[in-house]
Amino acid sequence: MFHTEICDLLGIRYPILQGAMQGAGGPRLVAATSQAGGLGILPTFGGTEEALRADIETARGLTDKPVAVNITPMGKAFTESRARICVEMEVPIVTTGRADPGEDAVGTMKDAGIKVIPVIPSVQHALRVQAEGVDAVIASGSEAGGHVGGVATLALVPQVVDAVDIPVLAAGGIGDGRGFLAMLALGAVGVQLGTALIATEEADVSDWYRNAILEMQATDTIVTTALTGATVRCIATPEIRAYEEARLSGAPKQELQRLRQITRQNHGHADRVGGADSNERRQGAAGQVAGLITRVRPTAEIIEHMIQDAAALSNGLADLAQASAPGAERAAE
Numbered sequence: 001m002f003h004t005e006i007c008d009l010l011g012i013r014y015p016i017l018q019g020a021m022q023g024a025g026g027p028r029l030v031a032a033t034s035q036a037g038g039l040g041i042l043p044t045f046g047g048t049e050e051a052l053r054a055d056i057e058t059a060r061g062l063t064d065k066p067v068a069v070n071i072t073p074m075g076k077a078f079t080e081s082r083a084r085i086c087v088e089m090e091v092p093i094v095t096t097g098r099a100d101p102g103e104d105a106v107g108t109m110k111d112a113g114i115k116v117i118p119v120i121p122s123v124q125h126a127l128r129v130q131a132e133g134v135d136a137v138i139a140s141g142s143e144a145g146g147h148v149g150g151v152a153t154l155a156l157v158p159q160v161v162d163a164v165d166i167p168v169l170a171a172g173g174i175g176d177g178r179g180f181l182a183m184l185a186l187g188a189v190g191v192q193l194g195t196a197l198i199a200t201e202e203a204d205v206s207d208w209y210r211n212a213i214l215e216m217q218a219t220d221t222i223v224t225t226a227l228t229g230a231t232v233r234c235i236a237t238p239e240i241r242a243y244e245e246a247r248l249s250g251a252p253k254q255e256l257q258r259l260r261q262i263t264r265q266n267h268g269h270a271d272r273v274g275g276a277d278s279n280e281r282r283q284g285a286a287g288q289v290a291g292l293i294t295r296v297r298p299t300a301e302i303i304e305h306m307i308q309d310a311a312a313l314s315n316g317l318a319d320l321a322q323a324s325a326p327g328a329e330r331a332a333e
């Protein structure tokens with residue numbers, strides 16, 4: 001069901017990727033996603049080389065299916081060192097986020113046979129990475145958790161589909177079979193989920209973080225520059241709101257620095273990338289789809305239901321189209 005060209009390209013059963021989630025998606029979530037027929041992707045954002053090697057080994061110990069790695073370009077040296085590790089460890093698929101990986105890093109990975117798939121927030125960015133020779137792109141809308149651009153998924157995906165010649169996946173705001181099917185209708189060949197997999201049995205998150213996701217409304221997120229300097233959509237805690245209010249009202253630099261320091265203290269630190277999260281943490285990235293998530297589930301259940309619900313919905317829509325076709329009423333009489 002829903003076997004698209006991305007399934008063949010990546011060697012996966014369902015066209016569903018678990019987007020890398022620094023601070024939430026460690027080897028257990030990655031392996032659970034791949035094992036369920038999707039593609040699990042390990043984060044590298046801010047982590048050491050040793051942590052990445054260890055996480056790849058751990059995830060591979062938990063599944064015999066493909067395990068991918070995400071490189072968040074944080075300077076040329078960082079990107080190239082993580083790309084080298086992926087080549088050495090024969091990682092089959094690498095996604096990139098936030099910024100361009102650059103032609104050199106893409107070339108190194110492509111020469112080694114790695115499929116490279118950047119996450120992009122705009123048509124211009126998609127065309128740029130297509131010219132660098134990437135295999136596909138993930139068009140991520142502004143409702144997504146984590147680093148975001150300014151265009152919503154519904155508007156972004158068809159525009160990217162029309163602009164590029166490579167396969168396009170969709171990310172941002174997808175939480176169930178309805179969102180999955182909508183993205184296919186827009187021309188995407190698959191989806192990437194983030195927020196919908198935070199409240200799973202396999203995600204490495206604190207109780208505070210999991211409960212926040214379960215209790216949140218769609219309006220409880222905020223886009224802030226406090227955490228990484230770039231625009232990140234996260235849970236709108238009082239500390240982040242205070243920072244953003246001060247920033248927008250033109251508060252002096254020192255005051256902004258003081259408020260940013262408070263938000264970063266609350267952000268907490270994973271023991272290592274993808275490792276167990278600190279229970280003292282009172283901050284986390286999350287997308288607007290959090291309002292749809294009300295209970296903790298196993299990752300495999302979310303993926304299976306997404307596919308089954310989308311299939312049922314698609315059949316229902318086909319019936320609807322049939323029933324409303326010209327002449328259908330007369331034929332029914």
Ligand SMILES: Cc1cc2nc3c(=O)[nH]c(=O)nc-3n(C[C@H](O)[C@H](O)[C@H](O)COP(=O)(O)O)c2cc1C
Binds near residue numbers: 147171287
């Ligand atoms: C907690 C969290 C951490 C994230 N970390 C990363 C990351 O390290 N690298 C990256 O490319 N994207 C990261 N993202 C983005 C996700 O991979 C994914 O594209 C996004 O969450 C999809 O939108 P959704 O949250 O609406 O499902 C993160 C998202 C969340 C929620």
